[in-house]
Amino acid sequence: MLSRRDDHSIAERSPLLVADPEDRNAGRLPSRRGWFAPIVRTLIICAALCAGIWFYIYGDRIIGYVETETGAGAKPDPALTAVYEHFDIPPLPNIVAGRPAMAADLDMLRREHCDWNAVYKFADELAKQGYRREAAKVFIAFSSKCKPSNIALSSAAQILDDLSDFDEALKVSNQVIAMSPGMPDFYFQRARIRQNAKKYRDAIDDYYSVIGLTDNIAILNSAVFEGISASYRELGEYCEAIGPLQLWVSTNPDRNDTAVVRGIIKLYETMGKCASTYATGSDRFPTQGKNVILAKVLVNGTEGMFIVDTGASFVAVSKTFAARAKLPVDGNNGISLQTANGVSQATRTTATTVKVGHVQASDITAVVLDDNAALGTEVDGLLGRSFLSRFDVTFGSREWRIEAKN
Numbered sequence: 001m002l003s004r005r006d007d008h009s010i011a012e013r014s015p016l017l018v019a020d021p022e023d024r025n026a027g028r029l030p031s032r033r034g035w036f037a038p039i040v041r042t043l044i045i046c047a048a049l050c051a052g053i054w055f056y057i058y059g060d061r062i063i064g065y066v067e068t069e070t071g072a073g074a075k076p077d078p079a080l081t082a083v084y085e086h087f088d089i090p091p092l093p094n095i096v097a098g099r100p101a102m103a104a105d106l107d108m109l110r111r112e113h114c115d116w117n118a119v120y121k122f123a124d125e126l127a128k129q130g131y132r133r134e135a136a137k138v139f140i141a142f143s144s145k146c147k148p149s150n151i152a153l154s155s156a157a158q159i160l161d162d163l164s165d166f167d168e169a170l171k172v173s174n175q176v177i178a179m180s181p182g183m184p185d186f187y188f189q190r191a192r193i194r195q196n197a198k199k200y201r202d203a204i205d206d207y208y209s210v211i212g213l214t215d216n217i218a219i220l221n222s223a224v225f226e227g228i229s230a231s232y233r234e235l236g237e238y239c240e241a242i243g244p245l246q247l248w249v250s251t252n253p254d255r256n257d258t259a260v261v262r263g264i265i266k267l268y269e270t271m272g273k274c275a276s277t278y279a280t281g282s283d284r285f286p287t288q289g290k291n292v293i294l295a296k297v298l299v300n301g302t303e304g305m306f307i308v309d310t311g312a313s314f315v316a317v318s319k320t321f322a323a324r325a326k327l328p329v330d331g332n333n334g335i336s337l338q339t340a341n342g343v344s345q346a347t348r349t350t351a352t353t354v355k356v357g358h359v360q361a362s363d364i365t366a367v368v369l370d371d372n373a374a375l376g377t378e379v380d381g382l383l384g385r386s387f388l389s390r391f392d393v394t395f396g397s398r399e400w401r402i403e404a405k406n
Contacts, residue, residue: 079110086113087141089134101125114146123155132159140172150180154189161189166197181336182343184213191227200231205335207231208348208365211247211313212337217385218251229264238272239363240350243386247313250389274362279390282403283357293400297383298355299325299366304380306356308400310393312384315354315366316346321380322368327351329368337367345370354387359402361390 083106084091091097097106102125108118119142126135139156143149153176160169173190180186191206207228211217225248232241242265249256269278287293293308299317302325322329333348346367354364365386375381391402 077110080106083109083113086145087138089131089137092131096129096131099129102129114142116142116146116149119146119152127159132163133165136160136163136172143175148179150176150183150186153179154186157189157193161193161196164196166193169193170197182213182338184210187213187336188224191224195227195231198234200234201333204228204231205333205348207244208314208367209335209337212335212346212367213343215338217247217313220251222248222256233268238268239274239278240365241272242268242274242278243363243365243390246389247385250385278363279359279361279404281357281359282401283359284399284401285357286399287395287397293395294379295356295383297381298353299351299381300327300353302326305378306381306383307379308388309382309384310388312382314384314386315351315364315381316369316375316384317366317381318372318375319368319370320372322349325351327366327368335367337369339374341371341374344374354383356383356402359391359404361387 080097081091086109092102096102102122105118105122105125108115109122112118119138123135123138126132126138136156136159139149139152139159143152143156153172157169157172157176160166160172170190170193173186173193176186177183177190187206187209191203191210194200194203194206207224210224211220214220225244228244229241232238232244245261245265249261268274285293285295295306295308297304297306299315299321302321304317304321304325317325317327327349329347329349331347335346335348337344337346346369349366349368351364351366353360353362354366355361369375388402390405392405393402394400
């Protein structure tokens, strides 16, 4: 029988009998923590990361709120208070106003409230920091208190539209157009706002104003024509939704006459049951060797003398002829047009049928010109692209031909 001394000697002579947690040959002792500990550790790390990201995004707002509620922190510089009051915005939290870029902008505006470069940088920085409505107010205040600026107001309208404050965005956009009635870009902006606000008929008028104010509509983005078509589609007027797409194709057939566009047109023809009446027939007419081609055209069954004008975006008629043809005229459907005499106003309408010779089309967008004298005394209207784009049209030295598209 071994004594205690002998037992101790054996342990000294046999180190393998002593457990060593760091001995890789013998293997680590089994962990007693199980599967639960790694999950807890992972959750703690994720929570810490989320908290850090949240504080990075919203920390300034929280600190600013605490400063406001508790009165902690230094009060805004009186000179900066004057800046805030000038631009009709509440004081920014000190932590936001103290950031280098913001502090530099505020310092410039403290000295010069109406420095446009400083105003633009300040509004841009406000938007970056999450104060987008305040940025819009800065632009509006600049235009009203410093000098009228369509750029400032347009920037404000865009911000408000992005915030889905469509009523305020439209108020500002109306001011922009009143300031610059001949600029198609501003009508496009208002059209988008109206479309976002689901004011589709008003949006259509603005989109058509973009077309009417553009000398060469081939340079226009497809968004103009798509916007008109989409607005008609939302109204359930599928036959009318085709016309803008055909007009888009006619501006550059090689580029725009794609399988996608043709597919959409076919879909709308089916949904609106308008394939049989949309555009039919073929015919040819003498040109009389003249630069100006005249044609007898029936609008809603009423005959008039029209100039065939591929440069005109729409079928355009005088007020007198519109009354004879019983075209519906709604004063709320006003659009702007660029003419030889400058920007003029017209009323958008729809002709049930337009016919020239053996060629006929239905639901044609037309405009009634406010100025009867614009067409002269011998002409009732212009046969423009809103009709011609539905057909294949060719002009020769002796005749011009027109036939429905395949």
